Amino acid sequence: MTQTTSQTAPDRLPPETLRTLFLFEALDDAKLAWLSEHGVVEHYQAGSQLFFPDAPATCFYVLLDGTIQMSRAVDGTDVEINRTDYRGSYFGATQSWLVNATNPENRAQRYGSSVRALTDVRVLTLPAEEFGGIMRQWFPMAVHLLEGLFVGMRASEAIIGQRERLTALGRLTAGLTHELNNPAAAAVRATATLRERVAAMRHKLGALASGMVDPESLMMLSAMQEEAIEKAAKAPELSAVQASDREDEISDWLDDHDQTNGWQLAPILVASGLDTEWLDDIAERIPAAHLEGGLRWITYALESEQLMSEIEEATERISALVGAAKQYSQMDRAAHQNADIHAGLDSTLVMLGRKIPEGVTVVRDFDKDLPPVPMFAAELNQVWTNLIDNAIQAMDGSGTLTVRTARDGEFALVEICDTGPGVPPELTTKIFEPFYTTKAVGKGTGLGLDISWRIVANRHGGDLRVVSKPGDTRFQARLPLVAPEIPGQGNPE
Numbered sequence: 001m002t003q004t005t006s007q008t009a010p011d012r013l014p015p016e017t018l019r020t021l022f023l024f025e026a027l028d029d030a031k032l033a034w035l036s037e038h039g040v041v042e043h044y045q046a047g048s049q050l051f052f053p054d055a056p057a058t059c060f061y062v063l064l065d066g067t068i069q070m071s072r073a074v075d076g077t078d079v080e081i082n083r084t085d086y087r088g089s090y091f092g093a094t095q096s097w098l099v100n101a102t103n104p105e106n107r108a109q110r111y112g113s114s115v116r117a118l119t120d121v122r123v124l125t126l127p128a129e130e131f132g133g134i135m136r137q138w139f140p141m142a143v144h145l146l147e148g149l150f151v152g153m154r155a156s157e158a159i160i161g162q163r164e165r166l167t168a169l170g171r172l173t174a175g176l177t178h179e180l181n182n183p184a185a186a187a188v189r190a191t192a193t194l195r196e197r198v199a200a201m202r203h204k205l206g207a208l209a210s211g212m213v214d215p216e217s218l219m220m221l222s223a224m225q226e227e228a229i230e231k232a233a234k235a236p237e238l239s240a241v242q243a244s245d246r247e248d249e250i251s252d253w254l255d256d257h258d259q260t261n262g263w264q265l266a267p268i269l270v271a272s273g274l275d276t277e278w279l280d281d282i283a284e285r286i287p288a289a290h291l292e293g294g295l296r297w298i299t300y301a302l303e304s305e306q307l308m309s310e311i312e313e314a315t316e317r318i319s320a321l322v323g324a325a326k327q328y329s330q331m332d333r334a335a336h337q338n339a340d341i342h343a344g345l346d347s348t349l350v351m352l353g354r355k356i357p358e359g360v361t362v363v364r365d366f367d368k369d370l371p372p373v374p375m376f377a378a379e380l381n382q383v384w385t386n387l388i389d390n391a392i393q394a395m396d397g398s399g400t401l402t403v404r405t406a407r408d409g410e411f412a413l414v415e416i417c418d419t420g421p422g423v424p425p426e427l428t429t430k431i432f433e434p435f436y437t438t439k440a441v442g443k444g445t446g447l448g449l450d451i452s453w454r455i456v457a458n459r460h461g462g463d464l465r466v467v468s469k470p471g472d473t474r475f476q477a478r479l480p481l482v483a484p485e486i487p488g489q490g491n492p493e
């Protein structure tokens with residue numbers, strides 16, 4: 001702090017000047033004389049800091065000349081909340097009248113924000129303790145009323161905070177229910193269709209076995225069915241336009257070959273990656289009389305495969321969502337303790353070992369001098385799991401996964417870095433929102449980063465953010481080395 005107060009006698013303001021400040025204009029001569037005697041004028045150079053948040057609030061300030069900026073840290077960045085050059089604006093220990101309150105908790109008032117001089121600034125300062133004392137003496141009833149207002153406000157803030165948490169939980173449940181509903185309905189639908197198809201196949205099998213088709217043709221048909229299923233499994237994804245073109249071609253082919261209801265078969269064949277070439281091949285191998293029955297037999301099998309994949313995808317998505325919900329619900333189980341952060345990182349890497357593809361090199365860059373960190377260990381493991389999981393998926397098979405730890409001031413820094421394509425700048429906040437995912441349906445819940453952020457920020461008083469450019473993406477978790485008091489987590493508040 002570059003503060004230049006007069007070295008000899010402190011600079012005071014005469015009562016007449018004090019009366020020109022709106023705060024003091026109605027005070028009588030005796031009170032102004034007291035203020036004149038106790039208030040000291042201080043000068044601050046442009047760019048210097050008058051006070052920082054959380055420092056003991058020792059001074060009440062009244063702006064005389066210049067411009068000040070008041071700011072507060074929100075999510076790790078400084079946000080300006082006020083900027084003023086209004087003569088008489090007051091700030092600092094504005095609740096100093098609470099300092100000597102009967103309630104001992106209020107003894108240690110702290111500044112709630114930081115104030116910086118934007119130009120050279122002149123302020124009148126009053127020691128908080130003396131100012132608070134005189135306020136209680138001069139205006140006892142007003143101070144009682146203010147105290148009531150202040151305590152009442154804090155109580156309602158606490159209640160609203162709790163209510164907000166409940167609402168957030170409600171929103172999450174609603175979101176989760178909605179997300180679960182889609183795959184569950186899809187699975188039910190697919191199962192019903194599958195049941196019909198299997199019944200139809202049983203029926204067809206009966207017809208085939210009753211001697212209409214000779215055993216040799218039956219064997220061939222069965223082989224063709226297997227071939228088609230294999231082809232379908234490797235089918236490349238088609239764009240909507242490609243799929244519709246292909247469907248037209250196949251419909252035409254089926255019409256040309258006198259197949260009734262060809263329109264029913266075409267979409268199934270397209271979805272299985274089959275084309276007219278494959279149909280030509282089939283037509284050569286199956287006698288014309290059996291072509292229709294044969295094609296139907298093959299498509300039943302293909303459709304069943306598709307339906308089973310749909311059911312598999314839907315149920316996998318349900319398990320993923322249930323897994324994520326479990327992560328939420330386990331949040332307050334594990335104990336809070338000081339622990340080595342590396343143990344959790346190592347065990348997470350072991351747990352994920354099977355998921356890390358061969359093309360991905362894992363680099364451990366650990367600062368072994370890092371002191372133990374106050375943490376909910378099991379929860380942090382979920383954070384590392386989610387971040388490493390994302391990094392692996394982003395690299396799509398090859399790259400370098402770096403897990404780094406370092407000390408960053410009063411924080412332990414854990415970086416999970418990948419060499420994938422990165423997060424575009426416009427998405428760096430969005431990706432932390434619940435249910436935001438760029439992964440294909442069934443692949444991601446979009447809850448990983450939301451859960452991780454809650455654990456780091458809400459449960460540990462830390463910070464989780466991403467710094468990314470293509471080829472170098474770092475998810476940085478900062479965890480305080482001294483556990484802060486977190487409201488609503490069992491700490492006295």
Ligand SMILES: Nc1ncnc2c1ncn2[C@@H]1O[C@H](COP(=O)(O)OP(=O)(O)OP(=O)(O)O)[C@@H](O)[C@H]1O
Pocket residue numbers: 320324386390391394418420421422423431432436437438439443444445446447448449450473
């Ligand atoms: N390391 C990364 N590189 C690039 N993009 C990422 C990275 N990590 C996350 N993202 C982006 O953020 C999105 C949200 O991530 P989040 O972990 O919340 O959900 P998800 O990974 O899609 O789903 P889930 O975690 O359930 O598998 C991802 O879909 C992806 O687009």
Ligand SMILES: [Mg+2]
Pocket residue numbers: 386389390444448449
């Ligand atoms: Mg994820």
